Amino acid sequence: MTSSATQTEPEQGDGLRERLARWVAPRAELVAAAGLVAAGWILILAINRWHVGAPQVFLCLGWVSIVSAGRLLWIAAVRGGSELDDLPDAIEPVTETRAGELEREKRVLLKAIKEVEFDRELGKMSNEDADDIVRVYRARAIEILKLLDGGAVEEPGADEPAHETIEREVRARLALAGVKAKVKPAAKEDGKVKP
DSSP states (O other): OOHHHHHHHHHHHHHHHHHHHHHHHHHHHHHHHHHHHHHHHHHHHHHTTTOOOHHHHHHHHHHHHHHHHHHHHHHHHHHHHHHHHHSOSSOOOOOHHHHHHHHHHHHHHHHHHHHHHHHHHHTSSOHHHHHHHHHHHHHHHHHHHHHHHHSSOOOTTTTSOHHHHHHHHHHHHHHHHTOOOOOOOOEEETTEEEO
């Protein structure tokens, strides 16, 4: 044999090993899951003295579903962990569809603020609880307005601060509903805030 023939033999063997590894690696979890299922079935049947009846069959089927759910959770965890590494550090720009979603979320938040104010006026909710809820909703609405202002979407009233825009929209919606707005804008004079 020539030296070139001896060099090709290990390469062919390595190729076979690589192909075998590529074939076995994805199936290793299936083999492990099948082993767990078989071990569980043997345990279930051994505990029941190898009697096969309806209860034993249902236990075996339940064990298969438990192992399958565990395998799917494992796959989701592995894929989810690898996807977190691929996420960009920068915030993605606001696209047309994303802008529509943000607009809908903003409308829902404004409606929720209006409902909380209405519940407060009816006495269904304490002032402290309503203030806490409205504060959270307004904070998210301000985030949405900042995203929309920073994106390619023009927002009406973009020249005014976000909290004023939200309060203006809340007052307008309350007026449409026939409810008097209890939101009082703070006026600054000589460094003091007047209620």
